[in-house]
Amino acid sequence: MSKIIATKWRALSGEEEWKGLLDPLDLDLRRYIIHYGERVQAIYDAFIGDEKSKNCGLPRYAKRHLFSKVGLEKGNPYKYEVTKYFYATTDISSTSGFIKKSRAADPPAGDSNWIGYVAVTTDTGTTVLGRRDILICWRGTKGADEWKINNMVGLASASKILGEKHDPKVHNGWYSMYTTAHEGSAYNSTSCRDQVLSEVKRLVNNYKKEEVSITVTGHSLGAALATLNAVDIVYNGHNIIPQIGNLIYPPPPIKICPVTVFAFGAPRVGDKGFHKLFFDLKKLHVLRVNNKPGDIIPSTPPSVQGVLPYVDVGDELIIDTIKSPYLKQPNNVFDAHNLEVYLHGVAGTHGKDGEFKLEVNRQIALVNKTSDFVKDELLVLDYWWTTNKESMAQNDDGSWVLMDHESDD
Numbered sequence: 001m002s003k004i005i006a007t008k009w010r011a012l013s014g015e016e017e018w019k020g021l022l023d024p025l026d027l028d029l030r031r032y033i034i035h036y037g038e039r040v041q042a043i044y045d046a047f048i049g050d051e052k053s054k055n056c057g058l059p060r061y062a063k064r065h066l067f068s069k070v071g072l073e074k075g076n077p078y079k080y081e082v083t084k085y086f087y088a089t090t091d092i093s094s095t096s097g098f099i100k101k102s103r104a105a106d107p108p109a110g111d112s113n114w115i116g117y118v119a120v121t122t123d124t125g126t127t128v129l130g131r132r133d134i135l136i137c138w139r140g141t142k143g144a145d146e147w148k149i150n151n152m153v154g155l156a157s158a159s160k161i162l163g164e165k166h167d168p169k170v171h172n173g174w175y176s177m178y179t180t181a182h183e184g185s186a187y188n189s190t191s192c193r194d195q196v197l198s199e200v201k202r203l204v205n206n207y208k209k210e211e212v213s214i215t216v217t218g219h220s221l222g223a224a225l226a227t228l229n230a231v232d233i234v235y236n237g238h239n240i241i242p243q244i245g246n247l248i249y250p251p252p253p254i255k256i257c258p259v260t261v262f263a264f265g266a267p268r269v270g271d272k273g274f275h276k277l278f279f280d281l282k283k284l285h286v287l288r289v290n291n292k293p294g295d296i297i298p299s300t301p302p303s304v305q306g307v308l309p310y311v312d313v314g315d316e317l318i319i320d321t322i323k324s325p326y327l328k329q330p331n332n333v334f335d336a337h338n339l340e341v342y343l344h345g346v347a348g349t350h351g352k353d354g355e356f357k358l359e360v361n362r363q364i365a366l367v368n369k370t371s372d373f374v375k376d377e378l379l380v381l382d383y384w385w386t387t388n389k390e391s392m393a394q395n396d397d398g399s400w401v402l403m404d405h406e407s408d409d
Helices: 002-012 027-046 063-069 123-129 144-150 172-179 192-206 221-235 272-280 333-337 339-348 364-368
Strands: 080-088 113-121 132-138 155-157 169-171 212-219 259-264 284-291 315-319 392-394 400-402
Touching: 002 027, 002 123, 027 063, 027 113, 027 132, 027 212, 027 259, 027 284, 027 339, 063 080, 080 192, 113 123, 113 192, 113 221, 123 132, 132 192, 132 221, 144 172, 144 221, 155 172, 169 172, 169 272, 172 192, 172 221, 192 212, 192 221, 212 221, 221 259, 221 272, 221 284, 284 339, 315 339, 333 339, 339 364
Parallel strands: 132 212, 212 259, 259 284, 284 315
Antiparallel strands: 080 113, 113 132, 155 169, 392 400
């Protein structure tokens, strides 16, 4: 399987817009999509979301330990090194409750939240995947606070970062998260946009002599930000490989990294202007993985001509976890929107008219990490992913102290 992906990665990353791979869903593409989805799940699994912790909004683990702590090292052939954590804020006062925040006085995260990371394949991972892959992962909504941002569905001009041609407009709340910086902030003296782009530029330059790809992936809110981020990267030429030397004549052809988005449960991002800009760009491919009919988020914001003229971009892979014999029927919108449910769906979907049958050996128990969605008769513990015990450490004198955030050296 690993050797096949190394020779097939361009097709799996959408070089031909996944022609002939989506229906029926190609087995290698199933594994490929799951691989990228698991890297997004890592952010959820390591995010400190308890408002009683002074470290609420920060990552639980240092960059060097992230993948081992969330279970993505053992038995996993895809090896990456996290090179940067990035953080988001908004241009709206934190007193309005738009960012998840600790109840502690003067918490370390301030008005910022950890929202993702940049990673790059190790030499071993590069061999397995067939190229040096720069990976950008964006998490989705954590808690009710960020739903307020999601509900800011008015359109904002993105011409400042995406140019005036087509007058592209995007979701106001997500544009705010993407572009806002706060002077003096510990984590957002620069915007998450600038944090990501500077790291991408550094890595592209660092590996300019190699075959390089850029993969951007996210879930829910993170899928929207991943799409915006990828368009930004390509429009502004951050995927162009710097030329080595300037004395060669004739100059060598410009090398451009392909940029691929795997967007899980992605809401719509922008209007027709954004859509037109997207189709003007080369070497950019977007695959929206949507759980229909169970998940309503991919149908939001609504497309209402003249009022909310949102338009989808990219190709779509539809899964339907209602067909899964392992899962309960969804009780609310969040059951079918859960990222682990999505990855279960990718493992077993057989198209609109096909039955559900698992083709990838992925444990059913993973669905219940943060839910009780697996059928009770399968005897899988509910909400079994818990880090509360790890949050407290015992001193030599027997007392206990909060130790839920590991700083990078």
